[in-house]
Amino acid sequence: MSVIQYFWCWPLIVAYFSPPRAPPLTFRDDGTFKILQLADMHITNGQGQCYDVPTEMVCMGNKNTLDFMVRLLEAEVPDLVVFTGDNVNGQSSSDVRAAILRYSRPVVDRRIPWAMVYGDHDDEGDLTREEMFQTIQEIPYALTEKGPVDVSGVGNYVVKIYKNISEETWEEQSSGRQIRAPQQEHAFTLYFLDSHSQSNAGPGVYNHINQDQLDWLLMASRSFSVVKDGKEQSKPNAIAFVHAPIPEYNELELGGRPRAIMGDKRETVSSAPSEVVQGKIFETFRKAGDIKLATCGKNHVNDYCFNLDGVALCYGGGMGYVICPLRILIGTYGASHLNWPRRARVFELRDSTVTTWKRLDDDKLSMLHFETLVF
Numbered sequence: 001m002s003v004i005q006y007f008w009c010w011p012l013i014v015a016y017f018s019p020p021r022a023p024p025l026t027f028r029d030d031g032t033f034k035i036l037q038l039a040d041m042h043i044t045n046g047q048g049q050c051y052d053v054p055t056e057m058v059c060m061g062n063k064n065t066l067d068f069m070v071r072l073l074e075a076e077v078p079d080l081v082v083f084t085g086d087n088v089n090g091q092s093s094s095d096v097r098a099a100i101l102r103y104s105r106p107v108v109d110r111r112i113p114w115a116m117v118y119g120d121h122d123d124e125g126d127l128t129r130e131e132m133f134q135t136i137q138e139i140p141y142a143l144t145e146k147g148p149v150d151v152s153g154v155g156n157y158v159v160k161i162y163k164n165i166s167e168e169t170w171e172e173q174s175s176g177r178q179i180r181a182p183q184q185e186h187a188f189t190l191y192f193l194d195s196h197s198q199s200n201a202g203p204g205v206y207n208h209i210n211q212d213q214l215d216w217l218l219m220a221s222r223s224f225s226v227v228k229d230g231k232e233q234s235k236p237n238a239i240a241f242v243h244a245p246i247p248e249y250n251e252l253e254l255g256g257r258p259r260a261i262m263g264d265k266r267e268t269v270s271s272a273p274s275e276v277v278q279g280k281i282f283e284t285f286r287k288a289g290d291i292k293l294a295t296c297g298k299n300h301v302n303d304y305c306f307n308l309d310g311v312a313l314c315y316g317g318g319m320g321y322v323i324c325p326l327r328i329l330i331g332t333y334g335a336s337h338l339n340w341p342r343r344a345r346v347f348e349l350r351d352s353t354v355t356t357w358k359r360l361d362d363d364k365l366s367m368l369h370f371e372t373l374v375f
Contacts, residue, residue, distance in 0.1 A: 020140040022113035025080060025161045027187060033161055033349040036078035037241075039297030039316030041065050042089035042121065045098040048322030052334040062102070064321045065342075068361045070106050072344055075365055080143075080159075081107050084297040084316055085119025085195070085243025088132075092322075096125040097135050108140050115143040115190070117155050119243040119297065120197045120206070129154035129194075144192075152210040153194030158220055160236075161188040161349070188349055189224060189238035189290060191217060196244075206244055208272035214284040221288040237352070237375050238290040245296045247274040248282045249313055252306065262369045263304030263315065263358075266335060270298050285311050292375045293354055295345065301335045303343060303358060305371065312373050317343035317358055336361075343368070 027033045048061030073081075088099045107114045116136070123129050133154055136144050147156035163185040196207035217240075224235040249269045252259050271277070285291040286309060293312040300318025307313075318334055319342045334342055341360040348355040357370040 019138055019142075020111075022141045022143055024184065025113060025143075025159065027161065027164045027349075028079070029164060031164070031350055033080070033188065034076060034078045035080045035082055035239075035347040035349065036072060036076055037082050037084055037295060037316040037345045037347065038069060038072075038087075038319055039084045039344070040086045040119070040300050040318040041069075041083070041103055041320040042086055042322050043099045043103040043320065044089050044093040044322055045095040045102065046092075048089075048092075050321045051323030053321065053336045055337075057336070059321055061322045064361075065319060066103070066106060068319055068342060068344075069103075071361075071365055072359055073106060073110055073112065075359065076346055078112060078346070080190075081112055081114040082190075082241055083114065083116035084241055084295065085117050086121045086297060086320075087116060087119065088122045088125065089320075089322060090121050090123055090125030090127075093125045096122075096127040096132060099125075100132060100135050101139070104136075104139050104142070111141060113141050113143055115159055115192060115241075117192050117241055117243050118194055120195075123197060147194070148216060151212050151216045153196055153213060155192055155194045156213055156216060157192050159190040159192070160186050161190065163187040186224065186236055187351065188236050189221075191220070191238055191240045191291065193217070193240060193242045195242045195296075206270055206272045208244070208246070208277050209242065209281050211280065214280060217284060218288055221290050224290065235290045237292050238288070239347070239349075239354070240285060240291050240294040242294065242296045244298045245269050245271045245302075245313075245315070246281045246294070247271045247277050248279075248308055249296075249302075249315075250274075251308055259306050259308075261304040261306040262371050263317075264302065264340070265304055266301035266340070267299050269302070282308070282311070293347075293373060295347075300333055301340065303345070303369075305356065305369075305373075307373070312354075314345065314356065316345045319344045319361070 050059035053059045093099045133146050136142050143159050145157035193209050226233045295314040297316050302315045303317035305314040341362050343358045343360050345358050352375045355372045358368045360366040
């Protein structure tokens with residue numbers, strides 16, 4: 001049975017077989033590892049109604065979003081796809097499970113490992129975060145984990161990337177016969193954090209990563225340290241994936257002068273209030289020491305990156321087209337009608353650098369804002 005046949009038959013056979021799992025993630029032979037970040041797709045189980053598109057554009061809702069995804073997968077051939085929240089437009093989906101299967105299919109068809117975090121609109125439909133996870137964990141090649149039960153949220157977890165295993169060493173079995181065995185050395189870390197749904201304080205008031213999540217993050221980071229003679233020597237570099245930006249995304253000035261940023265800021269940063277967060281999230285990223293970059297979604301027409309005290313803060317840029325007809329501001333608003341196409345971000349990892357760029361949903365799938373972040 002093919003992977004595609006298996007995937008679409010899985011509700012019938014999952015009781016007897018486990019879905020295909022992704023192998024351990026490893027760097028390529030050339031020392032690179034490519035991640036495609038897809039932010040704010042707002043997929044539904046229906047056709048969907050387009051929003052903020054040019055009048056001459058033939059837009060068919062979810063089809064346009066999924067066609068863009070397929071073009072990205074074919075052009076970039078990523079080693080990992082990360083969906084950074086509002087993957088599903090929950091409120092306008094009558095069947096969220098079907099919407100999840102829909103957005104993951106292009107990745108599964110190509111046998112690409114994938115991971116995700118939730119946004120604040122995923123669970124506005126007929127499934128809770130926990131119920132959505134039950135579907136996701138049975139989809140082939142998914143790396144998403146529910147996370148510790150005693151930590152806030154659903155989807156706080158770690159994914160490791162290992163050094164290339166083409167180099168083999170000889171190991172001697174108890175029988176005396178020697179065999180080749182790959183060396184699995186942890187080379188890069190990916191953290192995934194749940195930034196929760198909107199706050200109960202009212203519309204436009206955003207929730208944030210909680211202290212117990214930050215404590216967990218520090219504990220996980222410390223566990224990757226290499227200690228010699230009682231001193232911490234090193235640990236692999238890391239990226240943190242979240243849905244909602246943290247307040248520091250607003251710090252675009254230094255000494256009254258604009259910071260150097262790569263990309264556009266076209267809307268207000270939708271973070272929890274600074275007086276509530278009090279800098280704890282960013283300071284935890286810095287204290288961990290391994291997090292060199294954090295990337296988010298949420299604000300569809302922000303797509304910038306900038307360096308703040310040694311940590312790069314990036315936006316993915318919104319890629320979806322569908323709007324919820326019931327609430328005009330809930331859905332994939334954009335600026336395609338203002339000649340600012342939908343887009344997605346790519347990260348190419350090496351040992352001590354990350355190169356990033358964006359792809360636009362235009363005729364040429366144009367590459368934009370190519371930059372290298374040195375750690």
